[in-house]
Amino acid sequence: MISQLLFIVLLVVGFGFFSFNISKIRKNISLGKPLDRSDNKAQRIKTTLLVALGQKKMFQRIVPALLHLFIYVAFLFTSTELIEIIADGISGSHRFFLNKLGWIYVLLISTIEVLSVLAFISTLYFLARRNLLQVPRFKMSEMTGWPKLDGNIILYLEIVLLVCVFTMNGADEALFLQGKSHVAGSGSFGFLISSFTAPYFFNYFDVETLIILERVGWWGHILVVFGFLNYLPYSKHFHIVMAFPNTYFSNLNNKGAFNNLSSVKEEVLKMFDPSFDPYATPTEGEASVPDRFGAKDVEDLTWKSLMDAYTCTECGRCTSACPASQTGKLLSPRKIIMDTRDRLEEVGANKRNNGPDFKDNKSLLGDYISEEEIWACTSCNACVQECPVSIDPLSIIIDLRRYLVMEESKVPSELAGMLTNIENNGAPWQFAQADRNNWVDE
């Protein structure tokens, strides 16, 4: 009875705190500028099924893709087992679905066990890959400190979780073999892995120890699950949630198409309109000039860019494909996204603690991302192409450039010349427009 009460309290607190953190993240994302991604629902669902659920883009690199798939599928299946754990925890029953589902139950738990073995191996490999093997994208400057620790914590938690699952099932099987299980009679549950491990690893223990082991496994499992759930909002591992909405809302246009700023269009059209009166009071409904062209801080970015930031799992495929990064420039698209998330967390906390209008005199551009980084980009879209969860670092880079150029007139001097030429003679070089077809007769 006490354990049931304890479980219910844990359940409520676990899901309650998670929902609280999710609502904070929702609020943070909605600080972004509007962007319409409500079109093409069928295409969006298809993309989500392929890219998020089907992990299509992961398979560009086959070995990590397979290992990642094992952990992912094990996670999906183990989540179904949670339903039983919750049912058992609340009602005080043991293996709630065992008799109700019969052979389907055996098949389901056996599948979970096999996947758990595969996930266990994958997790060990990922730990080795992160800490022992020299994978360049895990060794870069933005991957020290918390991001490095975060990556390891997730893998350690997975190890603990899987050990708990095996302990729970193995001890339970041993008890059942000895006729001491919660379930009446004696025999084997017939789960693929534990019916094999129980006689070898668990039969040496006496009944009391086995009962304790089974309970430790059960409670350990659910505690890690609640812990994990509440760790997610603070971690890069949040991608397991965000990959789905982020892919759904991803850009479906050609990647080369940059958005047109309608506010700029209005301004330019007025310049061309001879009947325009600059002193007239604006008519109602007329698009007003925004506070700012481009982005200086996270609130100037679109909500999709902010969602991108929460979706990033810091794998670094973007950075390893980036031509600037490969040739030693300061730019790392992964860092752009990580900086955006860090800054957004900071802005969100400021607003919650000090009111919605609080300013801390810091900004994404300058305090987090330097001008040198954003000017190193060739806009080649390799980062966008590579991202397995449809993050678009390029749109952030361009929005930051727009702010620098249009609001602060800060532009590398050679580019200033190029821009002047375009304005004066319609070409990036200083040639007269009248000479444009001289090449024909040369």
Added chain:
Amino acid sequence: MSNEMNKLRVPTVAEMIANNERPDILFWVGCSGSFDDRAKKISKAIVKILNYCNIKFAILGAEESCTGDPAKRAGNEFAFMMQAIQNIELLKGYEIQKIVTGCPHCFNTLKNEYPELGADFEVVHHTQLINQLIREGRLLLKGGGKFEGKKITFHDPCYLGRANDVYEAPREVLEKLDAELVEMKRSKAKGLCCGAGGAQMFKDAEKGNKEINIERTQDAIEVNADYIATGCPFCNTMMTDGIKHFEKEEKVKVLDIAELISNAADL
């Protein structure tokens, strides 16, 4: 051939209209194609192909102006918008229905960024048009000429490949040269940028340990290519500079697909 035969026929839209004619297709030459000495040769190669196939085309000539691509990538939306609105006005005035560009940057901007601002025309990249002309039998190649049996590798321009998912048209054209088409270790969607996009063409690179075009040229040298085929005047410049850096000008030539084809067809 006499000089007279060799003369390129490059009417402007204004001239055509004065003769009560309309072009079927507008050749958008681009700033590089108009002013850059190397890229002018690519423009001429495109014109030779259009002339040979008797395409009723025209250029804007002195009325053409930058699409605004480098301004937009550099973050100056005002300069971009000024260019775009004026260009669209001009193109609509001439009732242009179809445009072929010699540059993937112009191609991308005209095709993807102008429609929302009121443009309504079809835009193709010159490698797509050449591929179509070959497919329709209007451009016949009797073998690959001096390129037969040579190793050719195609460097995907970012603004043709990743930006617009055009990977096959240039390769289909190159296959007609009866050459050995080799892929670099990074190609198509995984192709490495030449280093010139995003307005980088007009500035020095930020501090690093290597120039991007050197990194990319190494890819081409690794596969022992005799020719690096390009589809972009910026890529052409960057790869040519890369080859010079490795002092391989004698061994490796950098040519646009239009040049390879017009050369092989002896135009």
